Every structure is written in structure tokens, then in C-alpha cells.
Amino acid sequence: MATIARSRRIFSLVLKSNKNPRLYSTVSANGPKEPIISSSILGDPSSTTPPPVPPPESAEAGRGGGQPWSFLKYTLLAAVTGGVATAGYATYAYTLEEIDQKTKALRASANVSVGDDLSSSDKFQAMLKSAAMTVPAKLVELYLELRAAAEDHVRGFTEPLSDKLLPDLHPLEQHICTLVLDLNETLLYSDWKRDRGWRTFKRPGVDEFLEQLAQYYEIIVYSDQQSMYVDPIVERLDTKHVIRYRLSRAATRYQDGKHYRDLSKLNRDPSRILYISGNCLESCLQPENCVPVKPWKCEADDTALVDLIPFLEYVARNRPADIRPVLASYQGRDIAKEFIERNKEHQRKMQEQKQQGRLWRR
Template sequence: MSIVTRSRQIFSIVRKSNRNPRLYSSVSANGPSDPIISSSILSNQPTSSTPPPPPPPPPESAAAGSVGGKPLSFLKYASIAALTGGVATAGYATYAYTLDEVDEKTKALRASAKVSAGVDLSSFDKFQDMFKSAAMTVPAKLVELYMDLRAATEEHVKGFTEPVSEMLLPDLHPQEQHVFTLVLDLNETLLYSDWKRDRGWRTFKRPGVDDFLEHLAQFYEIIVYSDQQAMYVDPIVDRLDEKHCIRYRLSRAATRYQDGKHYRDLSKLNRDPSRILYVSGNALESCLQPENCVAIKPWKCEAEDTKLLDLIPFLEYVARHRPADIRPVLASYQGHDIATEFIERSKEHQKRRQGQKQQGRLWRF
């Protein structure tokens, strides 16, 4: 090929390239060898200023089948099962056993974690003892933790359920060791509290309460024991007992909370239980010592009520004759109204005495 012909070919290619700058070509001595690429294809390629998209996450099946997936899943379920079993065991032990019983039953378990390898044992026996001690360390520590937490919890709860003191009253004076203790309930026994929308709360005194307190204060140590708060009991008793016949007053903090109710616990009074009488309109439902209860009719503002005054002869008789133990005496009145039954027994006793006197007179003649 001549020089003129080759020059014409080169000139023709350059002129086409200048007419359309978006087309690219490569020229070699043998002519174009690469295809022409359009700019539309190039525009879809990522530029240096735009970051490449993140790679897609691996499928879950691949992650589950990876090394370590199954062991971790087994460990998770085993931990949940162990935790559930431990909580269930602790709950059952709390329900079925006291703290002292749990301490007694777990002594062997806790002692096994403190076993030390003997000096004269073989290497295998030493290793076996060390392995046993290490295996029992975790259960023993968990038992000790449970006992510490339970002791702290029971001590905290005890402050709300037990009386504030083991001895709610001071010691009796040595010269009053023979005196009986008369414990009186407040609501529906000595008074009645009523609430109405138009006037709010009002408190009414039971008929005869002033005479009752003043007369029996000569024979008894009188105590008011209520399940109400002290902020309610103190001002009420101040207005009720203007002559200071009541020696002590006990409120809700001195009761025992049990089965959702506040009970009077006469065993905490620091008094001889054979010399305690508890008078209440709800005696058997509010006291933990029914053998010391003197039940009377609850008062709810009946104007003609005389139950307190009717009870004075029986209480005065007890204080004057001082039985060795009041509990058998009260048991003999079980199922009867004490005031009414005492009057009947007194009449029968008078009849017997009169009959004996008449027989004695006839014998003399």
C-alpha cells in the first residue's frame, strides 16, 4: 500500500473522531483492533466519589451451620434450664422449710465443698478429692447466697409482721404481782366510729364506759390494745379516759400481722398469761390466745346497751378471789354469755348456801 493511501485512511479516522468526541477508538499499525464503547455504558459504572455498595449479608442457614453455632445454642438453653430449676428449688424450699431446716439439710453439701486433700493419699485420690471439692463449690456457694438473702428478707419482713418488741409492757411493780391485767379492745367494745358524707367521721362512747373504767381500775391493770394506728388511738384514748384509768395503750405496731389481719398477741405483754383477760366485741377473731378471751356483744351505737356494766360483777369477782389460772375459769363459760351465766351461777350458789344454812339450823334444833 502506498504512503498516500495510508495517509488518507488515517486522516479519515481522525476526522470521524473529531466529529463525535464520545466515541473512543484505538489505532494501530494494522487498523482498529478494539470495539467502540458508548458513554451510556460508562455512566453506569461507580465513580471514585461514590462508595461501593456493601456486600449482602450471609444467609441464616450458613450462619447456623457455621462452627460454634450449635454449641452456643445448647449452652444458652442449658443455662436457662439451670436457672429455672434453681429458682423453682429455692421457691419450694422457702415454702416447705424454715431457714433452720434448710441450714440443717444443706450442711453436708456445704461441708463437701471444703474437703481438703490428705497428705498421705495417692496422687489419684488427691486429684479425685480436689475435683469433688471444685464440683461442689458452686452449689455450696449458691446455697449460702440463698440462705443469706432469705435471712435478710425475713428480717426485713419481720419488722412489718411482728410486734415491735418481745416485751410490750414494762415489768409489774413487785407489790402488784398479784394484780390481774385487763386488756380492752377499742372499736366496737369501748366506742364506735361511724362515717357519713354530710359530717365525716364521728366517734361515740359505749353506754357505761366511764363507770366501767373507773370501777375496774381499782382492781385491774387496764390496757387498751387496738389494731388501729397510734395517730388514731392516742387522741381517742385521751378524750375517752379523762380520769387516767388506762395505764397503757398499744396500737397496730404492737400487733402480729398474719393471714391478712392484725392480731393481738398477749404472749408479748410481759405478763403472766394465767392472769390476763382480753375483753372485746370481736375477741375470738382478733386474738391469738382464745383461752384468755372474754367475748361480749359488739356495740354499734345501740342506745340501750348495758353489756359493759353487766360484765362488772364477773370481773370484780375474779379480781377479788384471784384464781390461780383464769383460763380454766373462762373455759367453763364457753358457749355462754359470761355476764348472764355468771348471774345464774351466783343465784344457784346463793340458793345452795341458803339451803345449807337451813339444814344447819334444823340440825341444831
């Protein structure tokens, strides 16, 4: 009986302990938990919460909004690059006149007139075509205007200052030949040294050469130097004033990095022009009128100018219809020496003919 009473007492203590709220909460804490939000935290203004993260859809929409502008930007860049490249190639490959001829149809297509007798669809197509061709046509016209202005500006530096560098020849002198002379290494030589600076030396025989040939020729100095250099030099060189005109760099044609003498701009008959220079084939655009002479670089025993006098006097006295075939017959030879040899040969033949004539008379 004592054992049964003891068991009942233990069972009643166990029942009392299960009714204790602290023990109940401990057991329930081990079960599944749910999130608990405190009302005091929600209502507290001093507390800070991180901003909500935008959904992925809005970020994608923000990035996609710039795609049309980027496409337009790159399209315009490609169009400008292609236009510049096309204009550069056209400038290199074609002249202004050729481009004007090739683009006439394109420019005319922008001026399509829409007739009243056309149907609505035809009018729409004509207007659409005209609108589509207006921009290219205007760009071509702008290119032609800009290129014409640029070429006119460049021509002022590369072309002779006038199409007629010399005044008209007097009617009584139409039969006279024009003798064009280079300056440096032909009539004189300019040299520079550190101890004395620039000095100009006159070629041996230049005074005799000028004075003698002034009786037969119209003498002109044509140099590629600036006029501020040419004018005082010629004044000191030509003490007897036998040189009629002097032309400087402004009268030359600038081509391939060099200043060339353009004899076609002298306003003289090209069949009566002789150009004498120590570098004539490298400085003149009309090699058929050139009379090469040895370049002079202060050699004291030089006689090149004096040796040319007989040949030039012979040409002036005989007045060939065209001097260019005569000069072509001396091509690649020393004209002064070759003329002496031909003159000797001519005299020998004349002597033979005289002897044969005497024999026939006998």
C-alpha cells in the same frame, strides 16, 4: 454431445459455489456450537458481573458455628429456671432453720481437705469433688443469707415491735390481773357519713366500767388502729387517767391479712390476763384469755359493759391461780348472764346448807 457439455457446465458451477466462504459459514452454523468469550468484554472495566455464589459448604459452616453458643444459652436458662423453682419451693415448704439443717452436708462437702498421705488419684478425686460442690454450696449459702435478710425485714412489719410490749410489773402488784380492752366496737364506735364525715361515739357505761375496775386491774387498751388514731381517742375517753398503757397497730402481729393481738408479748403472766373485745375470737391469738362481749354499734340501750362488772370484780377478789380454766367453763355462753345464774345457784345451795345445819342442831 450438447447434453454432455451442459452437464459439465452445471457441475463446474456447483463446485464454485461450495468454495464461497459465506455459504460455508452458513452450513457450519447449523452444526454444534461452542461458547465464545470475547477479549474485549473481559478487558472492559465498565462492565459489571454478579458476585460469585458461595458454595453450600461455607453456608452450612456459618450456620453450624452458632450451635454451641445456643446450646450453652439454653442450658444456662434451664439451670437458672430450675434453681429459682427449687428456691421458691424450699421457701414455701421449709423454714430457714430446716433448710440450714438439711444443707449442712452439702456445704461441708465443698470444704474437703486434701491430705498429703493420699495417692495422686485420690487427691485428684478429692479436688474434683470439692470443685464440683463449691458452686452449689455457695449458691445455698447465698440463698440462706438473702432469705434471712428478707425475713428480718418482713418481721419488722408483721411482728410486734418488741418481745416485751409493757414494762415490768411492780413487785407489789404481782398479784394484780391485767385487763386488756379493745377499742372499736368495745369501748366506742366510729361512724362515717357523707354529710358530717367521721364521728366517734362512746359506749354506754364505759366511764363507770373503767373507773370501777381500775381499783382491781391494770387496764390496757390494745387496738389494731394506728397510734395517730388511738392516742387522741384514748385521751378524750380516759378523762380520769385510769388506763395505764395503750398499744396500737405497731404492737400487733400481722398474720393471714389481719392484725392480731398477741398477749404473749405483753410481759405479763398469761394466767392473769383477760382480753375483752366485741371481736375477741377473731382478733386475738390466745382465745383462752378472751372474754367475749356483744359488739356495740351505737345501740342506745346497751348495758353489756356494766353487766360484766360483777363477774370481773369477783375474779379480782378471789384471785384464781389461773384465769383460763375459769373462762373455759363459760365458753359458748353469755358470761354476764351465766355468772348471775351461777351466783343465784350458789346462794340457793348456801341457804339449803344453812337450813340443814339448823335442823341438825335441833
